[in-house]
Amino acid sequence: YEYPEYTRHVKEHNYFRALMSELITSCNEKGLDSYLAIDVDKLMRKWWEKHVLKTDLNYVPYFKSKAVDFL
Numbered sequence: 001y002e003y004p005e006y007t008r009h010v011k012e013h014n015y016f017r018a019l020m021s022e023l024i025t026s027c028n029e030k031g032l033d034s035y036l037a038i039d040v041d042k043l044m045r046k047w048w049e050k051h052v053l054k055t056d057l058n059y060v061p062y063f064k065s066k067a068v069d070f071l
Contacts, residue, residue: 003059
């Protein structure tokens with residue numbers, strides 16, 4: 001649908017995947033602990049607040065203007 005922010009949006013998802021991969025590697029190397037749990041909590045909260053609730057919702061007006069029924 002030629003969303004103008006598509007490339008930036010994909011980069012954010014790739015960055016998130018890289019962070020998650022680092023956390024998984026850390027977990028596999030060091031084991032589970034409360035510090036890792038805090039890191040995961042912070043990462044997920046930040047992703048939810050900044051990406052899901054803002055970045056993801058930014059494309060709603062664009063798709064509505066294109067008459068795309070995606071919700």
